[in-house]
Amino acid sequence: MPPQPTLKINEIFSSFQGEGLRQGEPTIFVRLSGCNLRCSFCDTRQAWEEGQDMTHAQIKNKIDQIHKEFPANWLCFTGGEPLLQNIQPLIKDLKSRGFLLQVETNATFPPIASIDWYTISPKPRAYFISPQLIHLAKEVKLVITPDTEFRILQDLRRQFPIEIPLLLQPEFNTKTATKICMSYIEKSLECGMKNLRISLQMHKILGIR
Numbered sequence: 001m002p003p004q005p006t007l008k009i010n011e012i013f014s015s016f017q018g019e020g021l022r023q024g025e026p027t028i029f030v031r032l033s034g035c036n037l038r039c040s041f042c043d044t045r046q047a048w049e050e051g052q053d054m055t056h057a058q059i060k061n062k063i064d065q066i067h068k069e070f071p072a073n074w075l076c077f078t079g080g081e082p083l084l085q086n087i088q089p090l091i092k093d094l095k096s097r098g099f100l101l102q103v104e105t106n107a108t109f110p111p112i113a114s115i116d117w118y119t120i121s122p123k124p125r126a127y128f129i130s131p132q133l134i135h136l137a138k139e140v141k142l143v144i145t146p147d148t149e150f151r152i153l154q155d156l157r158r159q160f161p162i163e164i165p166l167l168l169q170p171e172f173n174t175k176t177a178t179k180i181c182m183s184y185i186e187k188s189l190e191c192g193m194k195n196l197r198i199s200l201q202m203h204k205i206l207g208i209r
């Protein structure tokens with residue numbers, strides 16, 4: 001029998017979505033290992049290398065186990081970069097079981113089918129976005145650091161439809177980065193830019209995963 005396809009998984013766990021417009025919703029997270037980028041502000045460095053190879057059946061069993069105790073409707077694929085590995089066959093299967101599916105991606109890879117919610121989080125220095133993702137985004141999340149230039153916000157606002165919010169997420173929820181977010185929102189108002197907001201990482205405030 002041919003070997004079963006595997007995915008390298010960093011962790012699978014239940015929590016409340018801490019970021020973006022879905023903040024506060026009960027969610028089961030599948031964190032995939034590996035990332036093609038190395039952002040200085042990365043808060044999931046453990047997912048760059050660490051993880052274990054799991055077959056699709058093992059992943060589904062783990063999700064089922066968690067779901068028995070925590071029957072959340074949403075599954076969030078995060079990382080690392082979840083689109084670095086071929087998750088499409090697993091996604092199809094999970095979709096047919098009735099889950100709502102979110103992918104949090106750095107946007108450098110083309111999208112896959114059957115995703116209900118794409119969170120697009122382009123990263124420095126290139127802030128490259130795979131063109132097919134532009135019209136699939138439900139939200140655009142930008143980590144703001146002292147190095148983030150205002151022109152990046154302007155570029156992103158131009159690229160995405162106006163109804164898609166541009167969420168400014170202060171690096172590590174720091175006061176310095178939050179102040180930069182506030183000043184950028186004020187500046188965006190002066191420039192006539194619409195649909196920007198600050199988005200803190202709720203899970204870090206609450207001390208949960």
Ligand code: SF4
Pocket residue numbers: 035036037038039041042043044045079080081106123
């Ligand atoms: S893209 Fe995301 S996971 Fe990858 S290095 Fe940057 S912050 Fe970390």
